[in-house]
Amino acid sequence: MAQDDHSSAEIAAADSSHAAHDSAVSPGTAVITADTFENPGFPPHRPRVTDEDPKREKRAQRTVYTLFYLSILGSVWAIAAYMLFPMESNNVGDVRLNNMFIGLGATLALFGIGFGAVHWAKSIMTDVELADERHPIGGSPETQAAAAKVFADADRESGFTRRAAIRNSLIGALLVFPLPAVVLFRGFAPQDQIPVELLSHTMWKKGTRLALDPSGTPIKAADVTIGSAFHVIPEGLTELEHGRLEEKAKAAVLLMRLNPEELNELPDRESWSYEGIVAYSKICTHVGCPVALYEQHTHHLLCPCHQSQFDVANHCEVIFGPAKRPLPQLPIAVDDEGYLIAQSDFTEPVGPSFWERH
Protein backbone atom coordinates (compact mmCIF):
# COMPACT_ATOMS: atom_id res chain seq x y z
CA MET A 1 0.00 0.00 0.00
CA ALA A 2 2.06 2.94 1.22
CA GLN A 3 5.47 3.19 -0.38
CA ASP A 4 8.62 3.54 1.67
CA ASP A 5 9.38 7.00 0.36
CA HIS A 6 5.98 8.43 1.33
CA SER A 7 6.03 10.95 4.10
CA SER A 8 4.13 10.20 7.30
CA ALA A 9 1.41 12.65 6.34
CA GLU A 10 0.80 10.74 3.14
CA ILE A 11 0.68 7.45 5.01
CA ALA A 12 -1.91 8.84 7.40
CA ALA A 13 -3.99 10.11 4.47
CA ALA A 14 -3.76 6.77 2.68
CA ASP A 15 -4.78 4.97 5.84
CA SER A 16 -7.87 7.06 6.35
CA SER A 17 -8.94 6.78 2.70
CA HIS A 18 -8.42 3.02 2.92
CA ALA A 19 -10.63 2.84 6.00
CA ALA A 20 -13.32 4.93 4.29
CA HIS A 21 -13.14 2.66 1.26
CA ASP A 22 -13.53 -0.44 3.42
CA SER A 23 -16.58 0.85 5.24
CA ALA A 24 -18.36 1.48 1.94
CA VAL A 25 -17.91 -2.09 0.75
CA SER A 26 -19.28 -5.07 2.66
CA PRO A 27 -16.38 -6.96 4.17
CA GLY A 28 -18.24 -10.26 3.75
CA THR A 29 -16.96 -12.78 6.24
CA ALA A 30 -13.46 -11.28 6.47
CA VAL A 31 -12.53 -9.99 9.89
CA ILE A 32 -11.35 -6.42 9.67
CA THR A 33 -9.31 -5.34 12.66
CA ALA A 34 -9.05 -1.68 13.40
CA ASP A 35 -5.37 -1.28 14.21
CA THR A 36 -5.35 2.48 14.50
CA PHE A 37 -5.94 4.04 17.89
CA GLU A 38 -6.20 7.48 19.33
CA ASN A 39 -3.02 9.13 20.51
CA PRO A 40 -3.67 9.20 24.23
CA GLY A 41 -1.37 12.19 24.74
CA PHE A 42 0.75 12.69 27.82
CA PRO A 43 -0.43 11.62 31.22
CA PRO A 44 -1.13 14.62 33.48
CA HIS A 45 2.09 16.20 34.74
CA ARG A 46 2.85 15.17 38.29
CA PRO A 47 5.01 17.65 40.15
CA ARG A 48 7.84 16.19 42.23
CA VAL A 49 8.34 16.91 45.90
CA THR A 50 11.37 18.99 44.95
CA ASP A 51 9.14 21.16 42.77
CA GLU A 52 6.69 21.85 45.58
CA ASP A 53 8.82 21.92 48.69
CA PRO A 54 11.81 24.34 48.61
CA LYS A 55 13.30 22.47 51.60
CA ARG A 56 13.32 19.22 49.65
CA GLU A 57 14.84 20.99 46.70
CA LYS A 58 17.62 22.36 48.91
CA ARG A 59 18.21 18.89 50.28
CA ALA A 60 18.40 17.35 46.79
CA GLN A 61 20.83 20.07 45.84
CA ARG A 62 22.96 19.25 48.88
CA THR A 63 22.90 15.53 48.01
CA VAL A 64 24.09 16.23 44.48
CA TYR A 65 27.03 18.40 45.43
CA THR A 66 27.93 16.07 48.31
CA LEU A 67 28.15 13.22 45.77
CA PHE A 68 30.40 15.32 43.55
CA TYR A 69 32.62 16.22 46.52
CA LEU A 70 32.72 12.52 47.48
CA SER A 71 33.94 11.83 43.98
CA ILE A 72 36.77 14.32 44.47
CA LEU A 73 37.54 12.65 47.79
CA GLY A 74 37.63 9.22 46.05
CA SER A 75 40.07 10.46 43.42
CA VAL A 76 42.35 12.00 46.03
CA TRP A 77 42.11 8.83 48.12
CA ALA A 78 43.10 6.70 45.09
CA ILE A 79 46.25 8.81 44.72
CA ALA A 80 46.94 8.60 48.45
CA ALA A 81 46.34 4.82 48.47
CA TYR A 82 48.87 4.40 45.68
CA MET A 83 51.47 5.97 47.97
CA LEU A 84 50.22 4.53 51.28
CA PHE A 85 49.99 0.91 50.10
CA PRO A 86 52.96 0.42 47.79
CA MET A 87 53.72 -2.91 46.14
CA GLU A 88 57.36 -2.77 47.06
CA SER A 89 57.87 -5.99 48.97
CA ASN A 90 57.41 -9.32 47.23
CA ASN A 91 54.38 -10.04 49.34
CA VAL A 92 51.13 -10.87 47.51
CA GLY A 93 49.24 -9.42 50.48
CA ASP A 94 50.57 -5.98 49.48
CA VAL A 95 49.19 -6.37 45.97
CA ARG A 96 45.84 -7.16 47.50
CA LEU A 97 45.78 -4.05 49.74
CA ASN A 98 47.09 -1.83 46.95
CA ASN A 99 44.47 -3.02 44.45
CA MET A 100 41.66 -2.92 46.96
CA PHE A 101 42.22 0.63 48.23
CA ILE A 102 43.01 2.17 44.84
CA GLY A 103 39.93 0.37 43.51
CA LEU A 104 37.74 1.67 46.32
CA GLY A 105 38.93 5.22 45.64
CA ALA A 106 38.36 4.95 41.88
CA THR A 107 34.92 3.40 42.48
CA LEU A 108 33.93 6.24 44.77
CA ALA A 109 35.21 8.78 42.21
CA LEU A 110 33.22 7.31 39.31
CA PHE A 111 30.08 6.42 41.23
CA GLY A 112 30.05 9.86 42.87
CA ILE A 113 29.96 11.57 39.46
CA GLY A 114 27.46 9.06 38.06
CA PHE A 115 24.99 9.01 40.92
CA GLY A 116 25.30 12.78 41.38
CA ALA A 117 24.55 13.48 37.71
CA VAL A 118 21.58 11.12 37.62
CA HIS A 119 20.17 12.46 40.88
CA TRP A 120 20.61 16.03 39.58
CA ALA A 121 18.74 15.20 36.38
CA LYS A 122 15.98 13.33 38.16
CA SER A 123 15.19 15.58 41.06
CA ILE A 124 16.30 19.13 40.20
CA MET A 125 16.34 19.64 36.43
CA THR A 126 13.02 20.58 34.78
CA ASP A 127 10.96 17.49 34.09
CA VAL A 128 8.18 18.67 31.75
CA GLU A 129 7.20 16.08 29.15
CA LEU A 130 7.99 17.00 25.54
CA ALA A 131 7.24 15.33 22.22
CA ASP A 132 10.08 15.40 19.70
CA GLU A 133 8.35 14.94 16.32
CA ARG A 134 10.18 12.58 14.00
CA HIS A 135 10.94 14.19 10.66
CA PRO A 136 10.68 12.21 7.39
CA ILE A 137 13.80 10.17 6.76
CA GLY A 138 14.08 10.73 2.97
CA GLY A 139 15.58 13.93 1.62
CA SER A 140 13.61 16.35 -0.55
CA PRO A 141 13.22 15.33 -4.22
CA GLU A 142 15.79 17.98 -5.17
CA THR A 143 18.39 16.57 -2.74
CA GLN A 144 17.74 13.05 -4.00
CA ALA A 145 18.09 14.12 -7.63
CA ALA A 146 21.28 16.02 -6.82
CA ALA A 147 22.77 12.97 -5.09
CA ALA A 148 21.89 10.71 -8.01
CA LYS A 149 23.46 13.25 -10.34
CA VAL A 150 26.71 13.20 -8.35
CA PHE A 151 26.93 9.43 -8.84
CA ALA A 152 26.01 9.61 -12.51
CA ASP A 153 28.57 12.37 -13.08
CA ALA A 154 31.27 10.44 -11.22
CA ASP A 155 30.53 7.31 -13.24
CA ARG A 156 30.63 9.28 -16.52
CA GLU A 157 33.83 11.12 -15.63
CA SER A 158 35.72 8.08 -14.27
CA GLY A 159 34.30 5.64 -16.82
CA PHE A 160 33.69 3.05 -14.13
CA THR A 161 30.91 1.35 -16.13
CA ARG A 162 32.34 2.10 -19.58
CA ARG A 163 35.96 1.03 -18.96
CA ALA A 164 35.20 -2.55 -17.91
CA ALA A 165 38.82 -3.71 -18.09
CA ILE A 166 39.94 -1.19 -15.47
CA ARG A 167 36.98 -1.87 -13.21
CA ASN A 168 37.37 -5.65 -13.33
CA SER A 169 41.09 -5.50 -12.65
CA LEU A 170 40.41 -3.34 -9.58
CA ILE A 171 37.83 -5.84 -8.28
CA GLY A 172 40.35 -8.62 -8.90
CA ALA A 173 43.06 -6.75 -6.99
CA LEU A 174 40.75 -6.24 -4.01
CA LEU A 175 39.82 -9.92 -3.98
CA VAL A 176 43.45 -11.07 -3.99
CA PHE A 177 44.55 -8.55 -1.36
CA PRO A 178 43.54 -10.66 1.75
CA LEU A 179 45.27 -13.80 0.45
CA PRO A 180 48.73 -13.03 1.95
CA ALA A 181 47.11 -12.92 5.40
CA VAL A 182 45.66 -16.39 4.85
CA VAL A 183 49.05 -17.70 3.74
CA LEU A 184 50.83 -16.00 6.66
CA PHE A 185 48.56 -17.89 9.07
CA ARG A 186 50.19 -21.06 7.79
CA GLY A 187 53.35 -19.76 9.45
CA PHE A 188 51.85 -20.45 12.87
CA ALA A 189 52.10 -24.19 12.14
CA PRO A 190 55.53 -25.84 12.00
CA GLN A 191 57.10 -25.10 8.61
CA ASP A 192 58.91 -28.24 7.51
CA GLN A 193 56.35 -30.75 8.75
CA ILE A 194 52.86 -31.61 7.63
CA PRO A 195 50.32 -30.72 10.34
CA VAL A 196 48.33 -33.91 9.77
CA GLU A 197 51.48 -35.95 10.40
CA LEU A 198 52.21 -33.99 13.55
CA LEU A 199 48.69 -34.54 14.86
CA SER A 200 48.85 -38.25 14.04
CA HIS A 201 52.10 -39.10 15.80
CA THR A 202 53.47 -38.61 19.30
CA MET A 203 56.87 -39.02 20.98
CA TRP A 204 56.15 -42.64 21.87
CA LYS A 205 57.98 -45.24 19.83
CA LYS A 206 59.02 -48.84 20.26
CA GLY A 207 61.06 -49.19 23.44
CA THR A 208 60.40 -45.74 24.96
CA ARG A 209 60.24 -46.15 28.72
CA LEU A 210 57.23 -44.88 30.60
CA ALA A 211 58.38 -42.17 33.05
CA LEU A 212 56.78 -40.31 35.94
CA ASP A 213 55.45 -36.82 35.40
CA PRO A 214 57.14 -34.42 36.30
CA SER A 215 60.40 -36.06 37.47
CA GLY A 216 60.99 -38.25 34.40
CA THR A 217 61.91 -41.29 36.50
CA PRO A 218 61.23 -44.52 34.57
CA ILE A 219 58.52 -46.75 36.07
CA LYS A 220 58.94 -50.45 36.84
CA ALA A 221 55.95 -52.72 36.37
CA ALA A 222 56.33 -53.83 39.98
CA ASP A 223 55.92 -50.22 41.18
CA VAL A 224 52.38 -50.08 39.87
CA THR A 225 50.24 -51.72 42.54
CA ILE A 226 46.57 -52.56 41.97
CA GLY A 227 44.38 -49.46 42.21
CA SER A 228 47.26 -47.13 41.35
CA ALA A 229 47.07 -44.32 38.84
CA PHE A 230 50.38 -42.96 37.47
CA HIS A 231 50.66 -39.80 35.42
CA VAL A 232 53.11 -40.69 32.71
CA ILE A 233 55.31 -38.93 30.16
CA PRO A 234 57.72 -40.58 27.70
CA GLU A 235 61.29 -40.90 29.00
CA GLY A 236 63.42 -38.18 27.45
CA LEU A 237 60.63 -35.60 27.36
CA THR A 238 62.16 -33.60 30.21
CA GLU A 239 65.45 -33.31 28.28
CA LEU A 240 63.83 -31.91 25.13
CA GLU A 241 65.34 -28.53 24.21
CA HIS A 242 62.25 -27.08 22.58
CA GLY A 243 58.70 -28.13 21.84
CA ARG A 244 58.51 -29.89 25.21
CA LEU A 245 55.00 -28.68 25.99
CA GLU A 246 53.76 -29.54 22.49
CA GLU A 247 55.12 -33.06 22.83
CA LYS A 248 53.76 -33.44 26.35
CA ALA A 249 50.34 -32.25 25.22
CA LYS A 250 50.18 -35.17 22.80
CA ALA A 251 52.08 -37.87 24.67
CA ALA A 252 50.58 -37.58 28.17
CA VAL A 253 49.41 -40.98 29.37
CA LEU A 254 47.52 -42.28 32.37
CA LEU A 255 48.76 -45.64 33.66
CA MET A 256 46.45 -47.75 35.78
CA ARG A 257 46.56 -51.21 37.25
CA LEU A 258 43.34 -53.15 37.52
CA ASN A 259 42.65 -56.61 38.78
CA PRO A 260 43.29 -58.62 35.55
CA GLU A 261 40.00 -60.49 36.07
CA GLU A 262 38.08 -57.22 35.84
CA LEU A 263 39.79 -56.19 32.61
CA ASN A 264 37.77 -56.89 29.48
CA GLU A 265 40.13 -56.55 26.54
CA LEU A 266 39.50 -56.60 22.81
CA PRO A 267 40.88 -59.82 21.26
CA ASP A 268 43.42 -57.93 19.12
CA ARG A 269 44.64 -55.87 22.06
CA GLU A 270 45.26 -58.62 24.60
CA SER A 271 49.02 -58.19 24.25
CA TRP A 272 48.79 -54.41 24.82
CA SER A 273 48.56 -54.61 28.61
CA TYR A 274 50.80 -56.19 31.24
CA GLU A 275 49.30 -58.09 34.19
CA GLY A 276 46.36 -55.71 34.39
CA ILE A 277 48.48 -52.59 33.78
CA VAL A 278 46.97 -50.48 31.02
CA ALA A 279 48.07 -47.16 29.54
CA TYR A 280 45.65 -44.78 27.89
CA SER A 281 46.08 -41.37 26.31
CA LYS A 282 45.15 -38.64 28.77
CA ILE A 283 43.83 -36.37 25.99
CA CYS A 284 40.05 -36.42 25.65
CA THR A 285 38.77 -37.34 22.19
CA HIS A 286 36.12 -34.64 22.47
CA VAL A 287 38.05 -31.36 22.63
CA GLY A 288 41.35 -32.42 24.17
CA CYS A 289 41.05 -31.74 27.91
CA PRO A 290 43.19 -33.95 30.15
CA VAL A 291 41.04 -36.88 31.27
CA ALA A 292 42.47 -37.97 34.59
CA LEU A 293 39.65 -38.25 37.12
CA TYR A 294 40.10 -41.96 37.68
CA GLU A 295 37.87 -43.94 40.03
CA GLN A 296 39.68 -47.06 41.11
CA HIS A 297 36.62 -49.19 41.95
CA THR A 298 34.24 -48.33 39.12
CA HIS A 299 37.16 -47.93 36.68
CA HIS A 300 35.50 -44.84 35.28
CA LEU A 301 37.58 -42.05 33.83
CA LEU A 302 35.83 -38.69 33.88
CA CYS A 303 36.72 -35.68 31.77
CA PRO A 304 36.18 -32.57 33.88
CA CYS A 305 35.41 -30.27 30.94
CA HIS A 306 32.25 -31.82 29.47
CA GLN A 307 31.65 -34.88 31.66
CA SER A 308 32.59 -37.50 29.08
CA GLN A 309 33.09 -40.83 30.85
CA PHE A 310 35.28 -43.69 29.72
CA ASP A 311 35.24 -47.21 31.11
CA VAL A 312 38.84 -48.31 31.60
CA ALA A 313 37.80 -51.92 32.25
CA ASN A 314 36.09 -51.97 28.84
CA HIS A 315 38.91 -50.68 26.58
CA CYS A 316 37.99 -47.08 27.53
CA GLU A 317 34.73 -47.05 25.61
CA VAL A 318 32.59 -43.93 26.00
CA ILE A 319 29.80 -44.56 28.50
CA PHE A 320 28.55 -40.99 28.88
CA GLY A 321 29.03 -37.53 27.44
CA PRO A 322 29.92 -35.89 24.16
CA ALA A 323 33.15 -37.78 23.34
CA LYS A 324 32.74 -39.89 20.21
CA ARG A 325 35.73 -42.22 20.28
CA PRO A 326 37.32 -44.26 23.07
CA LEU A 327 40.63 -42.98 24.42
CA PRO A 328 43.54 -44.34 22.35
CA GLN A 329 45.44 -47.12 24.13
CA LEU A 330 49.23 -47.20 24.29
CA PRO A 331 50.50 -50.77 23.80
CA ILE A 332 52.97 -51.50 26.63
CA ALA A 333 55.39 -54.26 27.55
CA VAL A 334 58.18 -54.82 30.05
CA ASP A 335 61.90 -54.72 29.16
CA ASP A 336 64.70 -56.92 30.53
CA GLU A 337 65.22 -54.67 33.55
CA GLY A 338 61.56 -54.70 34.51
CA TYR A 339 60.77 -51.20 33.27
CA LEU A 340 57.55 -50.49 31.41
CA ILE A 341 58.14 -49.63 27.75
CA ALA A 342 55.92 -48.71 24.81
CA GLN A 343 55.50 -51.35 22.10
CA SER A 344 54.95 -48.60 19.54
CA ASP A 345 53.38 -45.21 19.14
CA PHE A 346 49.63 -44.92 19.56
CA THR A 347 47.97 -46.76 16.69
CA GLU A 348 45.59 -43.86 16.05
CA PRO A 349 45.85 -40.08 16.44
CA VAL A 350 45.27 -38.93 20.02
CA GLY A 351 42.91 -36.17 21.03
CA PRO A 352 40.00 -34.49 19.27
CA SER A 353 38.93 -34.72 15.65
CA PHE A 354 40.55 -32.60 12.97
CA TRP A 355 39.77 -32.20 9.28
CA GLU A 356 41.47 -35.38 8.21
CA ARG A 357 40.10 -37.37 11.15
CA HIS A 358 36.45 -37.61 12.03
Place this chain on the structure above:
Amino acid sequence: MTRSKRRAGRRHPLATAALLALGLVFTGGAYAALSTGTVAQAEVDPNSQQTIEEGKKLFQANCATCHGLEAQGTDNGPSLIGVGAASVDFQVGTGRMPMQMQGPQAQQKPVQFTDEQVKQLAYFVASLGPGPEIPSDHLVNGGGDAANGAELFRINCAMCHNVAGAGGALTEGKFAPPLTDVSGVHIYEAMVTGPQNMPVFNDLNISPEDKRDVITYLKYVQDNRSPGGFELGSLGPVAEGLFIWIFGLGAIVAITVWITAKSN
Protein backbone atom coordinates in the same frame (compact mmCIF):
# COMPACT_ATOMS: atom_id res chain seq x y z
CA MET B 1 26.79 -2.36 111.41
CA THR B 2 29.16 -5.04 110.10
CA ARG B 3 26.42 -7.62 110.37
CA SER B 4 24.00 -5.63 108.29
CA LYS B 5 26.77 -4.97 105.80
CA ARG B 6 27.49 -8.66 105.43
CA ARG B 7 23.83 -9.37 105.01
CA ALA B 8 23.60 -6.71 102.35
CA GLY B 9 26.57 -8.38 100.59
CA ARG B 10 24.84 -11.73 100.57
CA ARG B 11 21.68 -10.21 99.20
CA HIS B 12 23.50 -8.15 96.62
CA PRO B 13 21.84 -8.69 93.21
CA LEU B 14 25.21 -9.76 91.74
CA ALA B 15 25.81 -12.40 94.42
CA THR B 16 23.96 -15.13 92.49
CA ALA B 17 25.82 -14.31 89.32
CA ALA B 18 29.16 -14.38 91.11
CA LEU B 19 28.33 -17.73 92.69
CA LEU B 20 27.31 -19.15 89.31
CA ALA B 21 30.52 -17.90 87.67
CA LEU B 22 32.60 -19.44 90.44
CA GLY B 23 30.83 -22.77 90.02
CA LEU B 24 31.29 -22.72 86.25
CA VAL B 25 35.00 -21.95 86.57
CA PHE B 26 35.43 -24.91 88.91
CA THR B 27 33.52 -27.42 86.78
CA GLY B 28 35.19 -26.16 83.60
CA GLY B 29 38.61 -26.41 85.16
CA ALA B 30 37.92 -29.90 86.46
CA TYR B 31 36.63 -30.96 83.02
CA ALA B 32 39.67 -29.53 81.26
CA ALA B 33 42.01 -31.32 83.68
CA LEU B 34 40.15 -34.60 83.17
CA SER B 35 39.91 -34.38 79.40
CA THR B 36 43.62 -33.61 78.99
CA GLY B 37 44.09 -36.70 81.12
CA THR B 38 42.25 -38.86 78.55
CA VAL B 39 44.25 -37.37 75.65
CA ALA B 40 47.45 -38.25 77.42
CA GLN B 41 46.22 -41.83 77.71
CA ALA B 42 45.75 -42.17 73.92
CA GLU B 43 49.29 -43.51 73.45
CA VAL B 44 48.67 -47.06 72.26
CA ASP B 45 51.42 -49.64 71.99
CA PRO B 46 51.07 -51.09 68.47
CA ASN B 47 52.70 -54.39 69.36
CA SER B 48 51.17 -55.30 72.70
CA GLN B 49 48.88 -58.30 72.80
CA GLN B 50 46.39 -56.31 74.86
CA THR B 51 46.00 -53.66 72.13
CA ILE B 52 45.32 -56.30 69.53
CA GLU B 53 42.84 -58.11 71.80
CA GLU B 54 40.97 -54.86 72.47
CA GLY B 55 41.03 -54.07 68.76
CA LYS B 56 39.66 -57.49 67.93
CA LYS B 57 36.77 -57.04 70.35
CA LEU B 58 35.95 -53.64 68.85
CA PHE B 59 36.21 -55.09 65.36
CA GLN B 60 33.90 -58.00 66.06
CA ALA B 61 31.36 -55.69 67.69
CA ASN B 62 31.39 -52.91 65.08
CA CYS B 63 32.85 -54.07 61.77
CA ALA B 64 32.37 -57.81 61.44
CA THR B 65 28.80 -57.51 60.08
CA CYS B 66 30.14 -56.38 56.73
CA HIS B 67 33.83 -57.31 56.81
CA GLY B 68 33.42 -60.79 58.35
CA LEU B 69 34.45 -62.11 61.77
CA GLU B 70 38.01 -62.71 60.63
CA ALA B 71 38.08 -59.56 58.40
CA GLN B 72 38.01 -61.89 55.42
CA GLY B 73 35.30 -59.81 53.70
CA THR B 74 31.67 -60.59 52.78
CA ASP B 75 29.32 -59.60 49.99
CA ASN B 76 28.75 -56.31 51.82
CA GLY B 77 32.33 -55.31 52.50
CA PRO B 78 35.84 -56.03 51.24
CA SER B 79 38.48 -58.13 52.99
CA LEU B 80 40.66 -56.07 55.31
CA ILE B 81 43.60 -58.43 55.37
CA GLY B 82 46.64 -56.44 54.29
CA VAL B 83 44.98 -53.01 54.12
CA GLY B 84 47.23 -51.85 56.94
CA ALA B 85 46.85 -49.60 59.97
CA ALA B 86 46.86 -46.46 57.78
CA SER B 87 43.66 -47.52 56.02
CA VAL B 88 41.77 -48.16 59.29
CA ASP B 89 43.10 -44.98 60.89
CA PHE B 90 41.83 -43.01 57.88
CA GLN B 91 38.45 -44.67 57.43
CA VAL B 92 37.53 -44.84 61.12
CA GLY B 93 39.46 -41.74 62.19
CA THR B 94 37.54 -39.51 59.72
CA GLY B 95 34.18 -41.12 60.63
CA ARG B 96 33.72 -42.79 57.23
CA MET B 97 33.61 -46.22 58.91
CA PRO B 98 31.52 -47.76 60.34
CA MET B 99 29.48 -46.91 57.28
CA GLN B 100 25.99 -45.54 57.85
CA MET B 101 24.60 -47.26 54.77
CA GLN B 102 25.73 -48.64 51.46
CA GLY B 103 25.93 -45.92 48.81
CA PRO B 104 28.09 -44.47 46.08
CA GLN B 105 30.74 -43.66 48.66
CA ALA B 106 31.20 -43.67 52.44
CA GLN B 107 30.25 -40.27 53.81
CA GLN B 108 32.25 -38.42 56.40
CA LYS B 109 30.42 -38.14 59.73
CA PRO B 110 31.28 -37.58 63.40
CA VAL B 111 33.96 -40.02 64.51
CA GLN B 112 32.39 -42.97 66.34
CA PHE B 113 35.36 -44.03 68.47
CA THR B 114 37.92 -42.44 70.76
CA ASP B 115 41.44 -41.97 69.47
CA GLU B 116 42.52 -44.90 71.59
CA GLN B 117 39.87 -47.20 70.11
CA VAL B 118 40.73 -46.11 66.55
CA LYS B 119 44.38 -47.00 67.17
CA GLN B 120 43.43 -50.35 68.74
CA LEU B 121 41.29 -51.20 65.70
CA ALA B 122 44.06 -50.08 63.34
CA TYR B 123 46.73 -52.21 65.03
CA PHE B 124 44.40 -55.21 65.14
CA VAL B 125 43.81 -54.99 61.37
CA ALA B 126 47.54 -54.39 60.81
CA SER B 127 48.26 -57.60 62.72
CA LEU B 128 46.26 -59.58 60.14
CA GLY B 129 48.63 -58.86 57.30
CA PRO B 130 51.33 -56.32 56.36
CA GLY B 131 50.06 -53.05 54.91
CA PRO B 132 50.70 -49.29 54.95
CA GLU B 133 51.51 -47.95 58.42
CA ILE B 134 50.35 -44.78 60.14
CA PRO B 135 52.93 -42.16 59.06
CA SER B 136 55.36 -40.60 61.50
CA ASP B 137 54.95 -37.00 62.64
CA HIS B 138 57.90 -35.88 60.53
CA LEU B 139 56.02 -36.75 57.31
CA VAL B 140 52.80 -34.96 58.16
CA ASN B 141 53.90 -31.83 60.01
CA GLY B 142 53.87 -29.65 56.89
CA GLY B 143 57.55 -28.74 57.04
CA GLY B 144 58.40 -29.69 53.44
CA ASP B 145 58.74 -27.84 50.15
CA ALA B 146 55.39 -26.26 49.30
CA ALA B 147 56.39 -25.40 45.70
CA ASN B 148 57.30 -28.99 44.86
CA GLY B 149 54.17 -30.16 46.65
CA ALA B 150 52.06 -27.76 44.58
CA GLU B 151 53.46 -29.15 41.31
CA LEU B 152 52.82 -32.74 42.39
CA PHE B 153 49.35 -31.79 43.61
CA ARG B 154 48.50 -30.17 40.27
CA ILE B 155 49.66 -33.25 38.35
CA ASN B 156 48.26 -36.00 40.54
CA CYS B 157 45.42 -34.61 42.65
CA ALA B 158 44.05 -31.31 41.35
CA MET B 159 41.88 -32.83 38.61
CA CYS B 160 39.58 -34.32 41.25
CA HIS B 161 40.27 -32.29 44.40
CA ASN B 162 40.50 -28.86 42.67
CA VAL B 163 43.74 -26.88 42.49
CA ALA B 164 42.98 -25.17 45.81
CA GLY B 165 41.86 -28.44 47.40
CA ALA B 166 38.20 -27.37 47.39
CA GLY B 167 36.94 -30.76 46.16
CA GLY B 168 34.86 -31.64 43.11
CA ALA B 169 32.23 -33.91 41.58
CA LEU B 170 32.86 -37.37 40.15
CA THR B 171 30.53 -39.79 38.37
CA GLU B 172 27.23 -41.20 39.60
CA GLY B 173 26.95 -39.35 42.90
CA LYS B 174 30.56 -39.76 44.01
CA PHE B 175 32.74 -36.78 44.78
CA ALA B 176 36.25 -35.86 45.78
CA PRO B 177 35.95 -34.23 49.20
CA PRO B 178 37.43 -30.81 49.99
CA LEU B 179 40.87 -30.98 51.63
CA THR B 180 40.55 -27.68 53.44
CA ASP B 181 40.26 -29.07 56.96
CA VAL B 182 41.76 -32.53 56.71
CA SER B 183 44.67 -33.31 59.01
CA GLY B 184 48.10 -34.10 57.60
CA VAL B 185 47.97 -37.69 58.87
CA HIS B 186 44.67 -38.37 57.10
CA ILE B 187 45.89 -36.79 53.83
CA TYR B 188 48.97 -38.99 53.95
CA GLU B 189 46.96 -42.11 54.74
CA ALA B 190 44.51 -41.38 51.92
CA MET B 191 47.37 -41.12 49.42
CA VAL B 192 48.94 -44.40 50.53
CA THR B 193 45.75 -46.44 50.77
CA GLY B 194 43.42 -44.96 48.13
CA PRO B 195 40.14 -44.91 50.09
CA GLN B 196 36.80 -45.41 48.26
CA ASN B 197 37.36 -44.58 44.59
CA MET B 198 40.58 -42.60 45.04
CA PRO B 199 43.50 -44.26 43.28
CA VAL B 200 46.45 -45.47 45.34
CA PHE B 201 49.60 -43.32 45.27
CA ASN B 202 52.20 -45.70 46.62
CA ASP B 203 55.67 -44.66 47.74
CA LEU B 204 57.18 -45.51 44.34
CA ASN B 205 54.75 -43.18 42.59
CA ILE B 206 54.98 -40.30 45.08
CA SER B 207 57.81 -40.81 47.57
CA PRO B 208 57.19 -40.21 51.31
CA GLU B 209 59.16 -36.94 51.11
CA ASP B 210 57.06 -35.85 48.11
CA LYS B 211 53.89 -36.72 50.03
CA ARG B 212 55.22 -34.51 52.82
CA ASP B 213 55.58 -31.70 50.27
CA VAL B 214 52.00 -32.21 49.05
CA ILE B 215 50.77 -31.93 52.66
CA THR B 216 52.93 -28.83 53.09
CA TYR B 217 51.28 -27.27 50.05
CA LEU B 218 47.78 -28.06 51.33
CA LYS B 219 48.64 -26.59 54.74
CA TYR B 220 50.02 -23.51 52.99
CA VAL B 221 46.76 -23.09 51.07
CA GLN B 222 44.81 -23.55 54.30
CA ASP B 223 46.84 -20.95 56.17
CA ASN B 224 47.25 -18.30 53.46
CA ARG B 225 44.11 -16.71 52.19
CA SER B 226 43.79 -15.97 48.51
CA PRO B 227 45.42 -12.61 47.64
CA GLY B 228 42.65 -12.02 45.09
CA GLY B 229 39.95 -11.24 47.66
CA PHE B 230 36.76 -13.29 47.93
CA GLU B 231 37.45 -16.94 47.14
CA LEU B 232 33.79 -17.92 46.62
CA GLY B 233 34.73 -21.44 47.70
CA SER B 234 37.63 -21.62 45.18
CA LEU B 235 35.28 -23.58 42.94
CA GLY B 236 36.51 -22.00 39.73
CA PRO B 237 34.96 -20.19 36.80
CA VAL B 238 31.42 -21.58 37.14
CA ALA B 239 30.94 -20.36 40.70
CA GLU B 240 32.61 -17.05 39.90
CA GLY B 241 30.56 -16.61 36.73
CA LEU B 242 27.35 -17.34 38.60
CA PHE B 243 28.29 -14.80 41.27
CA ILE B 244 28.96 -12.00 38.80
CA TRP B 245 25.90 -13.02 36.76
CA ILE B 246 23.62 -12.65 39.76
CA PHE B 247 25.20 -9.79 41.68
CA GLY B 248 26.93 -7.87 38.85
CA LEU B 249 23.99 -8.00 36.46
CA GLY B 250 21.61 -7.56 39.41
CA ALA B 251 23.36 -4.31 40.33
CA ILE B 252 23.22 -3.11 36.71
CA VAL B 253 19.49 -3.90 36.50
CA ALA B 254 18.86 -2.11 39.82
CA ILE B 255 20.75 1.00 38.68
CA THR B 256 18.93 0.99 35.33
CA VAL B 257 15.58 0.80 37.11
CA TRP B 258 16.64 3.67 39.36
CA ILE B 259 17.82 5.83 36.44
CA THR B 260 14.60 5.42 34.47
CA ALA B 261 12.18 5.61 37.39
CA LYS B 262 10.36 8.89 37.77
CA SER B 263 11.45 10.92 40.75
CA ASN B 264 8.65 11.34 43.29
